[in-house]
Amino acid sequence: MTLFRRPGVIFVTLMFAQLLLVSAQVQSKSGVRVLELVTFEIFSRVQAATASIVRGGSGVWGNYFALRGVRAENEVLRQQLSQLQVRMQEEHALASRAGKLQELLDLKTGVGVPTLAAHVIAGNPNPGMRTLTIDRGASDGVTPDMAVIAPSGIVGRVIGPVASHAARVQLIVDRNAAAGAVTERARAGGMVVGTESDPPLRMDLVPNLADVKDNDQVVASGVDGIYPKGFMVGRVERVERRGGLYLTITVRPAVDFASLEEVLVVLVPPVAVEGDGAAK
Secondary structure, rough: OOHHHHHEEEEEEHHHHHHHHHHHEEEEOOOOOOHHHHHHHHHHHHHHHHHHHHHHHHHHHHHHHHHHHHHHHHHHHHHHHHHHHHHHHHHHHHHHHHHHHHHHHHHHOOOOOEEEEEEEEEEEOOOOOOOEOOOOOOOOOOOOOOOOOOOOOOEEEEOOOOOOOOOEEOOOOOOOEEEEEEEOOOEEEEEEEEEOOOOEEEEOOOEEOOOOOOOOOEEEOOOOOOOOOOOOOEEEEEEEEEEOOOOOEEEEEEEOOOHHEEEEOOOOOOOOOOOOOOOO
C-alpha cells in the first residue's frame, strides 16, 4: 500500500511545482505574471476579510461607548426628572397651604367677632381624651373655654391650664365634650356630645316628634355660651326613632381633625348661662 502511495504523492508534488514554475513565467494580458496575479488575488481577499473583521470590531466598540454615553445621559435626565418631581410636590404643598391660609383669612374677616390665628403644634395620642395643642397662649389673650374654629366648622374649646405661648384644645369629638346645637332646616334643638363610635358625634335631647332627616346640617345654637351661634358642627348621618322620648341621631363632624393645621381662637370669653350644659 505504501509503495503505491509514495509515487502518487511524488507525482502530485512534481505537478504542483511545475504549475508554479509555469505560472511564474506565463504573463496575463496586462503583463503581470499569472502567479503574482493569483497570489495578489488570494491576499487581497484575506485582507478584505481582515478589514471587515476589524471594521466590525470597531463598530462594536463604537456602539459600546455610544451606549455608555446614552446610559450616562439617561441617568442625568432621570436625576433631573426626580428633582422636578420634588419641586412640583413642594409647589403643590405651598399652593395647598396658601389655599388653607386664604380660607382662614376669609373666615377671620367674615366671622364678626375678634379672633386669633394659631398653628396646631401637637395632638394627644390618648384616644380617651381627644385634644390638640396650639402655639397661642395667655400672652396672646387666650383663656380657658374660648371657642376654637376652622373654615369648615367648630373645632373645640380651650381647656386649662393655659401656658404663656401654648394652649390645649378639647375637640368637639371628645367623649367629655358637649355643645348646644340646632338643625338648620327645621330648627330642632338639642345637645351634641362626643362619642367613641363612628361617626364620633351624637345629638341628644331632640324630641321624638321633631322633624330631623338624614343630611340635615347641624349648627351651634349658642345656648352653651361658648360656641358662636350659627357655626357649622356637622351633618346628620342617621336618625332612629325608638320608643323613648328622644331621637337617636348620629352626626358626622364638619371638620377633618386628622388634617387640621391652622385654627382661629375666638377671643370672646364664655358667657355664663344659667343651667349651662356645656362641658366644663
